[in-house]
Amino acid sequence: MNPNNSIKRPFALLASGVLLLLVIPNSAAAQAACPPGMIPYGTGTDVSSCGPDGSQNQGTNASTSIAPAPIWQSRWGAIATYAPTGVLGVSTYLPTRDQAIQSAIADCKAKGGPTCKLEVAYDNECAAVVVGSTGYNVAADPTLGGAIDSGMETCRSSGAEGCHTYYSACSLPVRVR
Known part of the structure; x- marks a missing residue:
């Protein structure tokens, strides 16, 4: 050996x-x-950062998770008038139709209308009062521009002069989630 x-x-x-x-x-x-759940990223033996190893998110992508659908609550508005003296009572953004009507009539009476008449109750939309030389009209529409345009068209088509928007407002839904 x-x-x-x-x-x-x-x-x-x-x-x-x-x-x-x-x-x-x-x-x-x-x-x-x-x-745990991360792997090194870097060159050679220099580990400069860590990233997910992909084993925990199989079948899902955490960056594209879906948020819950929004929840909306209706809001009501109303318009009441006492035509002989031109009194206008209004309400907006109330949770129920009855509350909106009661509030608009109370507003009309507080302004001097002894027997106020409900013109419109609307939810999740807009309303406009358009006045011309021969009277007034009330219109409602999903958009403020639509309500005004509709009221102006009614006023003009009646042959009235000096048609103009006297009042307009919206009671749109409120997002609660």
Whole structure:
């Protein structure tokens, strides 16, 4: 047996064992640098950042989660008049039709109308009072412009002169979620 061979062999085993020990701790340290569910991103052994490993979000994409649908509550408005003296009572943004009507009639009476008449109760839309030389009309529409346009068209088509918007308002739904 050659004494040189026996020395070289254990040295070779020792050298490969040391090399193996040097590699294992480095890769373990790289894995330990990121929290669970994350993997290292970087070049070579330089771990500069961590990112998701994708195993926890299979089948879903967290960045595109869907928010719950909004919930809306209706809001009511009303217009009441006492035509002989031109008194106008109004209400907006009330939760029920009855409250809107009562409030508009109370407003009309508070302004001097002894027997006020309900002209319109509307929810989630707009209303306008248009006045011309021969009288007035009340119109409601989903948009303020639509209510005004409708009232102006009615006024003009009646042959009245000086048609103009006397009052307009909206009672639109309120988002509660």
